[in-house]
Amino acid sequence: MVRSDALENRARILAAAREAFTENSAASMNQVAQRAGVGAGTLYRNFPTREALVLAVYQDEVTRITAAVPDLLAQLPPLEALRRWTTDLVEAMRKKHGLGDALSAGAHQAITEQSYGPVIAAITELLDAGKVDGTIRDDADPGDFLQLTGALWRAASSPVDRAPRMLALILDGLRTHA
Numbered sequence: 001m002v003r004s005d006a007l008e009n010r011a012r013i014l015a016a017a018r019e020a021f022t023e024n025s026a027a028s029m030n031q032v033a034q035r036a037g038v039g040a041g042t043l044y045r046n047f048p049t050r051e052a053l054v055l056a057v058y059q060d061e062v063t064r065i066t067a068a069v070p071d072l073l074a075q076l077p078p079l080e081a082l083r084r085w086t087t088d089l090v091e092a093m094r095k096k097h098g099l100g101d102a103l104s105a106g107a108h109q110a111i112t113e114q115s116y117g118p119v120i121a122a123i124t125e126l127l128d129a130g131k132v133d134g135t136i137r138d139d140a141d142p143g144d145f146l147q148l149t150g151a152l153w154r155a156a157s158s159p160v161d162r163a164p165r166m167l168a169l170i171l172d173g174l175r176t177h178a
Contacts, residue, residue: 009036009038009042009046010046012036012037012038013032013033013036013038013042013043013046013047013053014056014057014060015036016032016033016035016036016037017032017035017036017053017054017056017057018057018060018061019035020032020035021054021057021095022095029043029044029047029050029053032053051104051107054107055107055110055111058092058095058111058115059111059114059115061092061095062092062114062115062118062119063118065085065088065089065092065119065122066118066119066121066122068085068088069081069085069122069125069126070125072084072085072126073125073126073129077133077135078126078127078129078130078132078133078135078136079130079135079136079171079174079175081126081129082123082126082127082130082136082171082174083167083171085122085126086149086152086167087163087164087167089119089149089153090149090152090153090163090167093150093152093153094153094157119146120142120143120146123142123145123146124142127140127141127142127145127174130174134176135175135176136174136175136176137174137175137176140174145170145174148170149167149170151166152166152167152170
C-alpha cells in the first residue's frame with residue numbers, strides 16, 4: 001500500500017519532469033526536484049536514474065493518450081476522433097524523439113515494447129468505431145496506420161509543420177468511398 005503523499009509526490013515529479021524535459025531535454029534531476037518541490041532523496045527514491053524518470057514520463061504520456069480514446073469517441077465522429085488522437089500521439093512522439101539523447105538503446109527498446117500494445121489497442125478502437133459507422137474502410141489495419149503515422153513525428157515541424165497535411169492524406173485514404 002502506497003501512502004497518498006507518496007503518490008502525490010510521484011505525480012508532481014512526473015509533471016515537473018514533463019515540463020522540464022519539454023523546455024530542455026538536458027534538464028538535470030536537481031532541476032526536476034526543485035520544480036516538483038521535493039528533495040533529491042524523494043526524487044531518487046521514486047526514480048533512481050534519469051533514464052528511469054524519462055521512461056516514466058514517456059509511459060505516463062502514453063497512458064494519458066491511450067486513455068483519451070473513449071472520451072474522444074463519445075464527443076466526436078470516429079474520423080475526427082482519430083485525427084485529434086493522432087495529433088496528440090504525434091506531439092508525444094516528437095517529445096520522445098527530443099529526449100532520445102538521454103536514453104540508451106535498451107531504453108528505446110523498452111519504450112517501444114511497453115507502448116506498442118496499448119497504442120495498437122487505442123488505434124483499433126478508433127478504427128473499429130469508424131468501420132461500424134461506415135466512415136472507415138473495412139480493411140484499415142492498426143499496425144499499418146501506426147507505421148504510416150511514424151512519418152508524421154519525423155516530418156519537419158518548421159518553418160511549417162507538415163504533419164497536419166500528411167495526416168489529412170492518411171485519413172483520406174482510410175475513408176470509405178462510394
